[in-house]
Amino acid sequence: MQDPFDLTAGWLQEHLLIPLLYETGLMNWEDVSYGWALFAVYGAVQVAVTFAVCLPLEHWRPVERWPDSKAVWVDALYTVLSRVGILPFVTYVLFYRIQVWANGTLADHGWVPPTLERMFPFLMGEQVLTFVVYAIILDFAEYWRHWLSHQFRWWWALHSLHHAQRQMTFWSDDRNHLLDDVIAFVWFGVIALLIGVPPLQFPLLVLVLRFLESLSHANVRLSFGWLGERLLISPRFHRAHHGILAAGQRSCNYGAVFPWWDMMFRTADFSRDYVQTGDPSGEEALATGTYVEQQWAGVRRFLRSFRRRPAARSGGVARSV
Ligand SMILES: [Zn+2]
């Protein structure tokens, strides 16, 4: 018997995706439309699960209470657009197409693309362990992408949209500029191709990792304890990354899921406790504008970053665009 995910995905494929592809003359995408619909359903379920876990936590022990939380609704829109619309398309449809093409091209040149199992034979048949190893490698790549986005003025101009929120909640993880998202997808996708993540595992990895990232943005007084915080990133740890910097203070805690890279490369700070979040250097539209206003403000800041001469940097972290 088909499970409810299959049934819903089949219905979506039949009544929404195929008519849409037919109308737009893109029927050659039909073969991936079922997978696309299935991961859109998984994405919707993920949003529901995140909501069911994080909302009670935020009510239980909130860091902050706001009389008016209108700005949070825009973050919720970012999350739904990203998890149900963009991520299923990018991680399943695009990734699948590119992987088939890349593997075919490499095979034509007599080269068999790498997979983790072939590089490390002890992983053969160990599906759960392989999944965890893929997650660790991708998280390592995420650490460096995130760190770099704080180093270049143009990149920080885009990434600052993520930091502009003064009312940070579990919805804030997907609050990103679309150009920043494109860079992130390319970065993540290229690494996934290089290490040979199978097409079906890729969206599943993104689902698991993004759930943990949502939790790390939650407005909750939640620490995992001395040891726990060194194993997995907690809301307390990631909040320190979003904190408004005091004079002379450096940005810290760039990790997404595991804090190990921050510890290894000396960017971890476990001492900052439930700081105030936001980015005072950006224009107000980045914080409280509508979705479109935020995106435009991001483009303006991005263009300005090329025009002005670089301001003096403190601690190698560009925060003055
Ligand atoms: Zn950041």
Ligand SMILES: [Zn+2]
């Ligand atoms: Zn964040």
